[in-house]
Amino acid sequence: MHPKSGKLRHRNLPLLLLQARELVIAHFRPILNEHGITEQQWRIVRALIDTGPMEQREIGELCRISSPSLAGVLSRMQQVGYIKRKRLERDQRRLMVSLTPRSRALSARMAPQIEATYRRIESVIGAEFSTRFYGALDELIGALTPDRDYNHSS
């Protein structure tokens, strides 16, 4: 079309992923607001519910929150009583993070609305497409995730 316009050949993959995520999370945002929890805070609560207590470092990797951001987010979450932190005995640098009854109760209150929203999304995009899409995401993430040290002496 415009040979001199300097357009890039490839489509904007990061933008497409961002748009997809924004469209999805838009369905959940009202729920988070209603319960007075931020997106990142809920991401962490949900990760801890799914996985159990985790080290701060592991939370950062799983939830894709950088170490400096995490320092602030977890600090605020501790202030409002959503988490508790405890240093590891054998390694005084590391911190183990776990949920409190308060955040568990919050999650329990939110769960029905979250589940209903997922069902609503699936009814729009179709169950079959939904399954395929999760598979494709897993494949992409698997292919792009750098091989890591899986013998971490836990």
Add this chain to the structure above:
Amino acid sequence: MHPKSGKLRHRNLPLLLLQARELVIAHFRPILNEHGITEQQWRIVRALIDTGPMEQREIGELCRISSPSLAGVLSRMQQVGYIKRKRLERDQRRLMVSLTPRSRALSARMAPQIEATYRRIESVIGAEFSTRFYGALDELIGALTPDRDYNHSS
């Protein structure tokens, strides 16, 4: 497994999309840093290159940047001479945003590295999967995008 643990039934779709995006953008971040432009600023530059001049409101929708964020981002971009803004004659509220020679030159310098990175990513995930994935993303975005007013009296 843990009937009383309060786990949610569905997988965390927003997190999966975030992880995918982070893994992809990680390949581009070094390029952006090398050229001293932020992620959002590049997102806007690239959108303007692909689409041509746009109103601030349109940029916000396309790039998924909220109006308050955009005010700051565009202000900084104007400071460093990446964009210029002009009020519409027929509507004094709206602003038309366009690139400058400086940002076009920057984009031209970055393009080869960007393209090479896309080729590298495609070589990892496979061209065939890549095509299918773009299609799936388009389908998801299309299904979740609310119908909008397409007769905007331009």
Add this chain to the structure above:
DNA sequence: GCAATATTACTAATATATTAGTGAATAGTG
């Protein structure tokens, strides 16, 4: 026409992201 409403860009306040760098603790090496 005119009053009610909607749109657009913006400010303020707070939360989070990013980059660089720091100090304490640990792991690895010779």
Add this chain to the structure above:
DNA sequence: CACTATTCACTAATATATTAGTAATATTGC
């Protein structure tokens, strides 16, 4: 054991995100 490199959480500075609200303009309904 001593030395070095790495890891982990953190601070500082700046950029961006989110929510609520505002002023100026446009549009709509009656």
